[in-house]
Amino acid sequence: MNTSFNQKIKQVLILTLIIFLFCVSLKALYSFLPGILGAVTLYILSRNYYFKMVETKKWKKGRAAAVILFFFTLVLGALIYAGIALLGPKVNQWISDSAEIIAGVRKITSKILDRTGIDLFSESTLKELQTKLTAFVPQLFNATSSLLTNFVLMLFTLYYMLYNGKEIETQLTKLIPLKQKNITLLATETLTVVRANAIGIPLISIIQGVVATIGYMIFGVKDWALWGFLTGLFAFFPVIGTMIIWVPVVIMQYAMGDNWNATAVLIYSIVVTGNVDYLARITILKRMGNIHPMTTVLGVIVGLSLFGFVGLIFGPLLINYIIILAKIYINEFSAKENVE
Template sequence: MPSIFNNRLRQITLLLIIILLAGLLLQQLYIFLPGFLGAITLYILLRERYFHLTIKKGWGKTITALLFIFASLILIAVPIYFSIVLLTHKISMLINNPAEIIMNAKLVGKKLEALIGIPLLTDANLLALQKKITTILPQILNSSANILSNFAIMFFILYFLLMNGKEVERYLEKFIPLKEQNVDLLGIETKNMVKANAIGIPVLAIIQGIVAGIGYSIFGVKDVVLWGFLTGVCSMIPIVGTGIIWVPLTVYFFAVNNISSGIGLLVYAIVLITNIDYVARITILKKLINVHPLITIFGVLVGIGLFGFWGVIFGPLLISYFIILIKIYINEFVLLKNDTP
């Protein structure tokens, strides 16, 4: 008995030390969590093609991994770089020439006050807004350094996963306390959800941004590229989505008495911008996106708070895992208990 007690005590002590060290490491490396999640995402998307080329076609593992990393860098980092440059340039212009935007904001504020009787854009509010805008550019520059470090971590981990993917997968399978069929179910669910969100959501954002940009150019919105880009980004926000952009633009047209453009943009946004999402889902992305809308909405809401940008992918994945783990629990334990005589 004493030896059993001592062994159990040593086991508990060791587990506490492991948990303590894991918590400490996670706390210090939390800033690099987006890079880690990004590497997992890319690995899941690339693994089948990589194994096909290296195992069946006989390509060298190192050169193939480097080619995949280079292609990923072009497809991901370059658009993000130009997005940061675009936003930084426009924000710099607003900071250096704030008079025009303040004048337009006052005009819109007066129109809204006359319409609803409540002063929304007072001088104090506009002054606070101007101060807020001046703080955005330094934040973007600071976040750029964080983005670059996460990209470096992401591609470093991706290289390791590609080079040692089979060994890592076999190692993980040994420690998952589930039946083999349920382990396979988890793998399939992960692959499907990552593909649906990592490919489907950005493609939908690009489609909505392009459609919105076309409408903005038709009805005379300035800086079509900027507003189209922001519309695409906001399309990933649940519930409100693209309305964050096209509603204020429509209000501005009405405020400056450009009624025809205001009505035209309003109709265009309601008919096309807000509905192109559903059209794309049931046509070109029908096979790729087969995720319940509620999973996407609540998943994104949860994921962005936990993981930042990568929460768009891993938030819905967490919701799906929650549902699938309930099914696995029933399959592993409840059904087994019911079948026992």
């Protein structure tokens, strides 16, 4: 009895120490968390292909992992390059001509005030905006450095996760103190949610971005490619995401006196771009994982505040885990299960 009690005390102490050291390490690595979570995402997406190459085609583990890393580097590198190519010139213009931009905003604000009586930006707000534009350079440099560091860390971590994939999964299965059916449920739900959010949501965003770009091009929006790219980027946010971009575009066109095109963009964005989002979510996401829109909305809000951009994937996963763990709790500890 005494030996059993001492053994439990040891178990609790060791477990407490492990949790403490894990929390300390997590705090120290917090700025690199996007890279680590990105590696986990890519591992989940590519593990089946990797194991097929190694076990069926008899490739060497290092070679198979290197091929997958090369593929992801090309895809992600192309996306990053496209973003830099579209945003880079505008960012340089904003930095070098911040006073001119503020003058343009002031002019548009004045026109809106004359026509509608609504004052969008006060003088103090415009001065604050100019200060933020001036401080944008060091912030952009820090963000770029962090992005590159996390990108390299993601690829480095992914290589060793693939190389030691079987061993990692076996150890995780041993460490999780649940029944085998609940471990399987956890693994299945993780795979489903990550795939739906890592493939489905970017695919929906690309579709919306392309549709919005076509509308901007047809109705004479200046820098239509840039605004289309930004619309696709903000389409990650369900329901209101694209509005963050097309509403200012419509306001600018009205302010410049291009009333017909402004009205056309407004109608097109509500009827076409908005419905494309709805149709894509009820078809693509339902087929890939049947993720409830509310889970996505709450997950995006939570994920962005916790993990940054990669939180777009892991935020919904975190919300979904709450639901899964509730099911597992019932499976593990309900009276019916215990009787069985």
